[in-house]
Amino acid sequence: MGCAVSNAAAMQARRVRHHRSVTWIDTHCHLDAPEFDADRSAVLLRARAAGVNMLVLPAVMAAHFDTVRELAHVHDLAYALGIHPLYVDSAADTDLGRLAEALDRHQADPRLVAVGEIGLDHFVPGLDPARQERFYLAQLKLARVAGLPVILHVRRSADALMSGLRRVEVRGGIAHAFNGSRVQAEAFIGRGFALGFGGALSFDRALQIRRLAADLPGSALVLETDAPDIPPQWLYRTAEQRAAGATSRNEPAELPRIAQTLAALRGQGLQDIAALTAGNARRVLPALDLLMKTQRLRGASGVSGTG
Numbered sequence: 001m002g003c004a005v006s007n008a009a010a011m012q013a014r015r016v017r018h019h020r021s022v023t024w025i026d027t028h029c030h031l032d033a034p035e036f037d038a039d040r041s042a043v044l045l046r047a048r049a050a051g052v053n054m055l056v057l058p059a060v061m062a063a064h065f066d067t068v069r070e071l072a073h074v075h076d077l078a079y080a081l082g083i084h085p086l087y088v089d090s091a092a093d094t095d096l097g098r099l100a101e102a103l104d105r106h107q108a109d110p111r112l113v114a115v116g117e118i119g120l121d122h123f124v125p126g127l128d129p130a131r132q133e134r135f136y137l138a139q140l141k142l143a144r145v146a147g148l149p150v151i152l153h154v155r156r157s158a159d160a161l162m163s164g165l166r167r168v169e170v171r172g173g174i175a176h177a178f179n180g181s182r183v184q185a186e187a188f189i190g191r192g193f194a195l196g197f198g199g200a201l202s203f204d205r206a207l208q209i210r211r212l213a214a215d216l217p218g219s220a221l222v223l224e225t226d227a228p229d230i231p232p233q234w235l236y237r238t239a240e241q242r243a244a245g246a247t248s249r250n251e252p253a254e255l256p257r258i259a260q261t262l263a264a265l266r267g268q269g270l271q272d273i274a275a276l277t278a279g280n281a282r283r284v285l286p287a288l289d290l291l292m293k294t295q296r297l298r299g300a301s302g303v304s305g306t307g
């Protein structure tokens, strides 16, 4: 009896420990965005209180390379360096050289986990498609030289991105805010990519995204907020509401609630989704895996002897 009780207590303790060891990973958060200037520390406190203990901060322009790196170092996070397709038109040609130089200088930085955010945007009008393509291919080559995976921006551009990946092979990565077809999804998965899902999942009308999230193999899914962008349905404000002063800023603390939508779509438990998506993120971003292992060792030595 006493034994059974202590066994039950031990199991309970194990469960609690297991529960506490679950870490949500926000694989895509623009923590450097000006929307967070007023309260960045509070945003991170809320994320950690929600169990979102790791964020990947992709850069969008050369002027922010130092910012995302510093944020990652100050706050024990990870970062990526790249030039976003929506910022290619305002970038200088020499920014590709700045990226090459930064990747070289920081190649031993354990927090640098990918080249990104790079890609192609064929949705926003008025962008120079040839220039986007040139920057995309050049950045794929830099990723290959650095031996890093890539974080891809995909908007109406899945096939064009894929043809770039066939020309310049890289070691996979994440197709972020994925919104292509099942066939396109499988092409990315076949090249070692995971697909990023976030707030868009929470909209009933996002049929294609919800179907993919429900049907794709679990090994293909990672979670992201893209904060401050892509607010989930419960934060969404219409253009009219925004004109009247309402804001709809997304933040990393929303990730577990977004994951509830994914868990419901897949008929899986929330803890399973946490473990699955975190494991996937660590698989496609090997440097992130190493970083989190050393974090855990540091954490373990920090509490040793406290019983």
Ligand SMILES: [Zn+2]
Residues within 6 Å of the ligand: 028, 030, 058, 117, 226
């Ligand atoms: Zn982004």
